[in-house]
Amino acid sequence: MAGKEIAIVLVSGGMDSCVTAAIANQQYEMAFLHVRYGQRTEAREYQSFTALADYYQVKNRRVADIPYLKEIGGSCLTDESIEVPAANLERKGTPISYVPFRNTHLLSLAVSWAEVTGVKKIFIGAVEEDSSGYPDCRKAYFDAFNQLLKVGTKPGSGIEVETPLVGFRKKEIVLKGAALNAPFHLTWSCYQRVDIACGRCDSCALRLRGFREAGIDDPLPYQVK
Amino acid sequence: MAGKEIAIVLVSGGMDSCVTAAIANQQYEMAFLHVRYGQRTEAREYQSFTALADYYQVKNRRVADIPYLKEIGGSCLTDESIEVPAANLERKGTPISYVPFRNTHLLSLAVSWAEVTGVKKIFIGAVEEDSSGYPDCRKAYFDAFNQLLKVGTKPGSGIEVETPLVGFRKKEIVLKGAALNAPFHLTWSCYQRVDIACGRCDSCALRLRGFREAGIDDPLPYQVK
Numbered sequence: 001m002a003g004k005e006i007a008i009v010l011v012s013g014g015m016d017s018c019v020t021a022a023i024a025n026q027q028y029e030m031a032f033l034h035v036r037y038g039q040r041t042e043a044r045e046y047q048s049f050t051a052l053a054d055y056y057q058v059k060n061r062r063v064a065d066i067p068y069l070k071e072i073g074g075s076c077l078t079d080e081s082i083e084v085p086a087a088n089l090e091r092k093g094t095p096i097s098y099v100p101f102r103n104t105h106l107l108s109l110a111v112s113w114a115e116v117t118g119v120k121k122i123f124i125g126a127v128e129e130d131s132s133g134y135p136d137c138r139k140a141y142f143d144a145f146n147q148l149l150k151v152g153t154k155p156g157s158g159i160e161v162e163t164p165l166v167g168f169r170k171k172e173i174v175l176k177g178a179a180l181n182a183p184f185h186l187t188w189s190c191y192q193r194v195d196i197a198c199g200r201c202d203s204c205a206l207r208l209r210g211f212r213e214a215g216i217d218d219p220l221p222y223q224v225k
Numbered sequence: 226m227a228g229k230e231i232a233i234v235l236v237s238g239g240m241d242s243c244v245t246a247a248i249a250n251q252q253y254e255m256a257f258l259h260v261r262y263g264q265r266t267e268a269r270e271y272q273s274f275t276a277l278a279d280y281y282q283v284k285n286r287r288v289a290d291i292p293y294l295k296e297i298g299g300s301c302l303t304d305e306s307i308e309v310p311a312a313n314l315e316r317k318g319t320p321i322s323y324v325p326f327r328n329t330h331l332l333s334l335a336v337s338w339a340e341v342t343g344v345k346k347i348f349i350g351a352v353e354e355d356s357s358g359y360p361d362c363r364k365a366y367f368d369a370f371n372q373l374l375k376v377g378t379k380p381g382s383g384i385e386v387e388t389p390l391v392g393f394r395k396k397e398i399v400l401k402g403a404a405l406n407a408p409f410h411l412t413w414s415c416y417q418r419v420d421i422a423c424g425r426c427d428s429c430a431l432r433l434r435g436f437r438e439a440g441i442d443d444p445l446p447y448q449v450k
Binding site for chain 1: 287290369
């Protein structure tokens, strides 16, 4: 019996990457890639990453460090002197939690790994609809990135980025995850805290709204729910 | 008097980045970015980077480390178990010195810095003509990357990558550098050695041919010339 094709899945440890892994798991043998870039909740995210990798019995896992993104700062996620604001889901424009050009760093790490190992599929749990307002989470960004891959990797590499959730609302992500038995209890989404989720940052607010609209209870503990 | 506009220049320490800096220097105040990714000659390149930054009196300089690219290997530049082959300038295909998707890592580091500081211009000394055969040194790659910048950075960031040498032959790069008094004696291009250039790797061979065709003496010491 031929083995399944391998896909690299970028797993932060949040609910979106968890559901993305649940989707990729249906068709591929998964290799997990986690990136630590000096974000406030780095250690907590790593813990969720490990728990998800264990849950899905992923042997092939890799952790990359980019201390540089914290060194240059410019985001409330990486610069401790910038406060994480209370959620405002009606806000227009790019939020202060945006880490400049972060997704291109993450994808580049995955692409280099894919190119060395001959892997063709890379999954990332980015969400455009009903989300954060980050420029590098939009479908147009991933289309441009896939175009870049065609000219920027070895001829015939065939590497492509898959974003199964990019057009999903958070509610739909919760429903999809529930349908696939995704282990939401192992994930972490809060931007700010590492013990009990704050319930007040953008990330908590979007997550809580998604669970509420889906009529499913979020298994994580919150300060404010 | 208004100051000059700032440009970030990616400076490896080789002849191409040296001439690129000489070009950028005509119009911009330069900020230098150097990347260590575990390449064999990392320490020697860093020495050239520092010498070039001193020569051009660049105060704003930054060094980024990406140990990850050495960890995954796959190139004779980062994996010590793969021998650096003798030059073969007629070879077709991607050479073993290609570091998978490296330039996207380098550019991403520059873009994140540019986005945090409001800089709009990034210079990189990539060469397509008469060069190494790396997919991520082609004009088509940089065109696709500039397209990615339009959708992947904050709206209105205006960040753009400039590749003044992408269509130059090595001979023309030497002539351009000579015309601008570029300090070739401070640079390092050899893939393999850090004291006396080997004269036999692809990078040395391309450099030596460029100087020879330009009728200018390469100031570096070589084992074989």
